Amino acid sequence: MFEISEIKRNYERFDNHRIKGIARNDARGLRDEVVPILINEIKKRNLGNHLIEWINAERRKLSKYELEELKQKVKGSICENCKQGRELKGFSFRTMTAILINEFVTDYRLIICEKCGKKKRRKSAIWTTIFGWWSVIGFISMPFVLIGKIKASMQEDKQSEQIIESFIEANIGTITIEKDSKEVIQKLLKEFNQIEDYS
Numbered sequence: 001m002f003e004i005s006e007i008k009r010n011y012e013r014f015d016n017h018r019i020k021g022i023a024r025n026d027a028r029g030l031r032d033e034v035v036p037i038l039i040n041e042i043k044k045r046n047l048g049n050h051l052i053e054w055i056n057a058e059r060r061k062l063s064k065y066e067l068e069e070l071k072q073k074v075k076g077s078i079c080e081n082c083k084q085g086r087e088l089k090g091f092s093f094r095t096m097t098a099i100l101i102n103e104f105v106t107d108y109r110l111i112i113c114e115k116c117g118k119k120k121r122r123k124s125a126i127w128t129t130i131f132g133w134w135s136v137i138g139f140i141s142m143p144f145v146l147i148g149k150i151k152a153s154m155q156e157d158k159q160s161e162q163i164i165e166s167f168i169e170a171n172i173g174t175i176t177i178e179k180d181s182k183e184v185i186q187k188l189l190k191e192f193n194q195i196e197d198y199s
């Protein structure tokens with residue numbers, strides 16, 4: 001680990017571009033004692049208050065109560081798949097396609113309503129059961145994929161909580177800057193589900 005004085009010297013040497021980059025992308029992972037050094041450099045160079053706000057937002061430590069409140073907001077958002085107001089849950093499943101010596105694995109993580117989630121998971125299971133066998137590796141790994149699927153549906157609620165929590169954690173900066181608004185959570189859910197889009 002670097003000595004703090006060494007880090008300070010390095011930060012002083014970094015150009016503005018690099019300092020901005022650290023503030024924007026790495027704020028969450030910094031050691032506590034490095035944060036004041038970074039903030040000091042931003043102030044010294046007049047790089048803007050918004051960067052300092054962003055650092056603080058990214059490093060926000062949620063109390064149990066705050067986390068629960070955000071989770072309720074996520075669950076109470078509208079399902080981006082069917083646009084209905086049913087309670088949302090987190091889903092994660094794997095689709096496998098195996099052809100000769102190739103196999104294609106796609107992992108999906110979605111936060112949608114239970115009806116849509118179960119439908120998508122069922123489709124994935126059917127696809128995998130039909131198309132996941134047709135290679136040597138597919139043949140060998142298929143039982144594990146299927147066991148994984150059964151396990152996942154057994155631990156559904158626990159998994160759902162984990163997916164929602166990691167969604168909040170990954171987006172805490174944006175959520176905080178937008179004052180925990182339902183609108184920003186809805187927007188982020190749309191992005192989250194779009195990246196993982198699968199029908």
Ligand SMILES: [Zn+2]
Nearest residue numbers: 079082113116
């Ligand atoms: Zn839905």
